[in-house]
Amino acid sequence: KLEFWTKAEYDRFIAGIEPGSEDYLIFEILFWTGIREGELLALSLSDFDMSGNLLHINKTYNRIRKRDVIDTPKTENSVRTIDIPNFLKEEVQEYAKKHYGFPEDQRLFPIVARTLQKRLKKYEALTGVKPIRVHDIRHSHVSLLIEMGFSALAIADRVGHESIDITYRYAHLFPTRQAEMADKLDMERKGA
Numbered sequence: 001k002l003e004f005w006t007k008a009e010y011d012r013f014i015a016g017i018e019p020g021s022e023d024y025l026i027f028e029i030l031f032w033t034g035i036r037e038g039e040l041l042a043l044s045l046s047d048f049d050m051s052g053n054l055l056h057i058n059k060t061y062n063r064i065r066k067r068d069v070i071d072t073p074k075t076e077n078s079v080r081t082i083d084i085p086n087f088l089k090e091e092v093q094e095y096a097k098k099h100y101g102f103p104e105d106q107r108l109f110p111i112v113a114r115t116l117q118k119r120l121k122k123y124e125a126l127t128g129v130k131p132i133r134v135h136d137i138r139h140s141h142v143s144l145l146i147e148m149g150f151s152a153l154a155i156a157d158r159v160g161h162e163s164i165d166i167t168y169r170y171a172h173l174f175p176t177r178q179a180e181m182a183d184k185l186d187m188e189r190k191g192a
Helices: 007-014 024-034 038-041 084-100 115-126 134-147 154-160 164-173 178-190
Strands: 054-057 061-066 066-073 080-083
Touching: 007 066, 007 115, 007 134, 024 038, 024 084, 024 134, 038 061, 038 115, 080 154, 115 134, 115 164, 134 154, 134 164, 154 164
Parallel strands: none
Antiparallel strands: 054 080, 061 066
């Protein structure tokens, strides 16, 4: 079963975090882009194209034997460029301004996955939203895009699914268009 937050649940969660803080930006990026945890932890400022509102995903972070390892993403489709909303670009720019002189190629969030999970749990407890895993924020992004009416193909491309079949695991969330199809077929038959 896929766990996720609705936008209302996310809004409640993010309201419990100080705007402009590292944690705020972390969860904003996760929710509004749907990137994977390792992709987030590998991000540097150089991955953002501010003039084009783009985020380039081309690496992932892992902690292996107490060492930071930056590697290529898990699949060919994971290497992608995501259009980001203007407000998110502005949040990244404001964060970067506060950290004047932050190296363009240094990890933006120099933490490990366990720390990310602890921070998630802290704010879930603070705000009273249902508990989910960090990866489930990705599911939340996908479910939001489905609710907004985007196709499985467009969503798969955005989140870097290896195959559209992975996106179809969310099939129960896609609105049924059967009644709409029947009505249109009826109109087609009548020549309308």
